[in-house]
Amino acid sequence: MLNLEDSKNEYFKFLEKISSRTGVKALSDYLIKHGLFEAPASTKFHLCSEGGLIIHLVSVTALALKLRPVLYPEATEETVILVSLFHDCFKATDGFGNKTYLKNTEAKERQPYLWNAEQLNYAGGHKSALIISKFVDLKQDEIQAIAYHDGPYTESWKDLMGNNNVYPLTHLIHMADLWSCWVVERNKNIKKFDKKFLEDK
Numbered sequence: 001m002l003n004l005e006d007s008k009n010e011y012f013k014f015l016e017k018i019s020s021r022t023g024v025k026a027l028s029d030y031l032i033k034h035g036l037f038e039a040p041a042s043t044k045f046h047l048c049s050e051g052g053l054i055i056h057l058v059s060v061t062a063l064a065l066k067l068r069p070v071l072y073p074e075a076t077e078e079t080v081i082l083v084s085l086f087h088d089c090f091k092a093t094d095g096f097g098n099k100t101y102l103k104n105t106e107a108k109e110r111q112p113y114l115w116n117a118e119q120l121n122y123a124g125g126h127k128s129a130l131i132i133s134k135f136v137d138l139k140q141d142e143i144q145a146i147a148y149h150d151g152p153y154t155e156s157w158k159d160l161m162g163n164n165n166v167y168p169l170t171h172l173i174h175m176a177d178l179w180s181c182w183v184v185e186r187n188k189n190i191k192k193f194d195k196k197f198l199e200d201k
């Protein structure tokens, strides 16, 4: 897994690859201004420290790009990078000037960050889709994948049922996100066998 400085460098390399897409540069500038490089990835779970979010976003993007040629070559590289790189941008800001996480100055050991109660009450993936849409004209499958990248962990996951759509881009991003969160980023307390498996990656 990358460290913070390497992740920032990787972020700008990915950004460059999609820089011809209208609005991407403005989106990036906005998110950096609102804490993209400082935000954690969670309150007390994966990468719950300063810079955790950008490490997570770069990790998911790298994984999604590895999955693309195998699972879903029909998706363009631009779409996969755009969706992966910003799927959790709601963890920096709600898009209305509020930070998502606040530093917990009282119980650092147990929970480094707290959920900011002042922020927009809206599902995370949906919030990311809302923020990105302010700058980039998203296609249908892109907005679907961003809003539902948490798959069955999204409260409104039943929205994905009941019709014939299989949403391959949504599943690809969900798998990359899940693998990054549960395998790549949480490799401290795993069994020896699994540790060896990760070291071989």
Ligand SMILES: [Fe+2]
Pocket: 056, 060, 087, 088, 177
């Ligand atoms: Fe994520």
